[in-house]
Amino acid sequence: MSLDGRIAGPGDDLSFLETVAGDGEDRDFDDFIAGIDALVVGSGTLRWLHGQGHDLPHRGLPIWLVSHDEALAARAAAADPDGTPVTRVEGELAEILDGIAAAGHARAWIGGGGDIAGQALAADRVDEVILTIAPTVLGAGPAVFDHPALEPRRFALAECREYGKGSVRLRWMRDRAQQATSFGR
Amino acid sequence: MSLDGRIAGPGDDLSFLETVAGDGEDRDFDDFIAGIDALVVGSGTLRWLHGQGHDLPHRGLPIWLVSHDEALAARAAAADPDGTPVTRVEGELAEILDGIAAAGHARAWIGGGGDIAGQALAADRVDEVILTIAPTVLGAGPAVFDHPALEPRRFALAECREYGKGSVRLRWMRDRAQQATSFGR
Numbered sequence: 001m002s003l004d005g006r007i008a009g010p011g012d013d014l015s016f017l018e019t020v021a022g023d024g025e026d027r028d029f030d031d032f033i034a035g036i037d038a039l040v041v042g043s044g045t046l047r048w049l050h051g052q053g054h055d056l057p058h059r060g061l062p063i064w065l066v067s068h069d070e071a072l073a074a075r076a077a078a079a080d081p082d083g084t085p086v087t088r089v090e091g092e093l094a095e096i097l098d099g100i101a102a103a104g105h106a107r108a109w110i111g112g113g114g115d116i117a118g119q120a121l122a123a124d125r126v127d128e129v130i131l132t133i134a135p136t137v138l139g140a141g142p143a144v145f146d147h148p149a150l151e152p153r154r155f156a157l158a159e160c161r162e163y164g165k166g167s168v169r170l171r172w173m174r175d176r177a178q179q180a181t182s183f184g185r
Numbered sequence: 186m187s188l189d190g191r192i193a194g195p196g197d198d199l200s201f202l203e204t205v206a207g208d209g210e211d212r213d214f215d216d217f218i219a220g221i222d223a224l225v226v227g228s229g230t231l232r233w234l235h236g237q238g239h240d241l242p243h244r245g246l247p248i249w250l251v252s253h254d255e256a257l258a259a260r261a262a263a264a265d266p267d268g269t270p271v272t273r274v275e276g277e278l279a280e281i282l283d284g285i286a287a288a289g290h291a292r293a294w295i296g297g298g299g300d301i302a303g304q305a306l307a308a309d310r311v312d313e314v315i316l317t318i319a320p321t322v323l324g325a326g327p328a329v330f331d332h333p334a335l336e337p338r339r340f341a342l343a344e345c346r347e348y349g350k351g352s353v354r355l356r357w358m359r360d361r362a363q364q365a366t367s368f369g370r
Contacts, residue, residue: 003314003340003357004330005190016337019363118324129188129322135342135357137314139303139335143328145189150324152201155188157320157351166342168355172188172320178204 002134006141007114012048019136022164032130036061037105040096042116043067046076055079056086057111064089064100064108066116094123118147126174129155133168154178187319191326192299197233204321207349217315221246222290225281227301228252231261240264241271242296249274249285249293251301279308303332311359314340318353339363 001007008014022028039061046065049057050072056079057063063086065073073088089096093116100108110117110126120126131144156178159171186192193199207213224246231250234242235257241264242248248271250258258273274281278301285293295302295311305311316329341363344356 001190002337003316003355004328005186006328009337010333019337019339121322121324131188133355135340135360137306137330137335137338137340139306139330139332143189143191145322145324147324148195150322152187152194152204153322154204155320155322157347157353160345160347160353162342162345168342168345170188170318170353175320 001131001144002136002138002141004137004139005143006138007112007144009138009141013141016134016136016138020132020134020164020167022167025164028163032109033058033061036107036109038062038064038100038103038108039111040064040066040100040108040116040120041111042113043069043072044115045112046072050075056084059084061109062103062105063087064096066090066093066096092123093119094125097123097125114142114144114146118145118150121145121153122147122150124153124174124176126153128158128174129170129172131168131170131172132163133170135166186316186329187321187323187326189322189324190328191323192297192329194323194326198326201319201321201323205317205319205349205352207352210349213348217294218243218246221292221294223247223249223285223288223293224296225249225251225285225293225301225305226296227298228254228257229300230297231257235260241269244269246294247288247290248272249281251275251278251281277308278304279310282308282310299327299329299331303330303335306330306338307332307335309338309359309361311338313343313359314355314357316353316355316357317348318355320351 059080060083065088068090077086110120154175155172156175158173161169163169244265245268250273262271295305339360340357341360343358346354348354
């Protein structure tokens, strides 16, 4: 996200990501992906990827696409018939996550957007948040979590360091022992 | 701000600030204030403080109130006649900041809200951003910088550490050598 908590600028502009200089962090994303079993992604994020010329968010990782759009799912499913199964789902995100677990996937990556991440958090199914903060302010654009009626959720800080050259990596683990009701609610 | 970049929850709820446990950071705010000459604050932030029973954001520090509301300014000016001058201003924030400098104040604290901070950044008059990140996700609420047409602004990371117990302190300095136009614009 940007310094001010945006995952994109106006018009879904992601060019700010170029300000994250990952010197010496080349294997960081590979290491992350190696620990992931499935990817959950919303239609807006997938459509954005298509507009950028990418047919899939990541090859070889089973994708659950949260969307009513069958044509979008068909396009994604046709992109890599050898290795990337695409499952279109809709409805309550908690049930979708139950389905992913029932399919034998222990660690799902909520790949966005902020609305899907917000729904996962509202269902209290987010165990870990890994944030990379770019050294750039955008001033407008969608947030990393977006939900109109989310009970505040507490996390425990697991990692806090400079990432690459001049960005920040934060990692937070969900702290269910700290009830939101413990602070003034 | 919250983990997801909000400076308040829905309804300007600031109770998430209680999740910042400042163990051993007792002098942090005093040290900050000692280096500040003036405070710039918007009407929304001051009205919020009044609603919480606070007449001024901080006593003894000259306040520039960016507001059309003369009654609001009069109430603030009457709060501490001995030591806290209140100057009501309106118009372009760049000119307001020029006026503060002309009054002999070298370091002004942009105390909020996000719209005032966004205007200061649009005028490229923000030299330093000090962020404390609470271990809490809110999902909705205003952002730390809010401006509809801000050219992305680059910063250099000056501080990155755990703050108190389980929060994060980031400090960024404006990096004017890194033009926004250097990344895809």
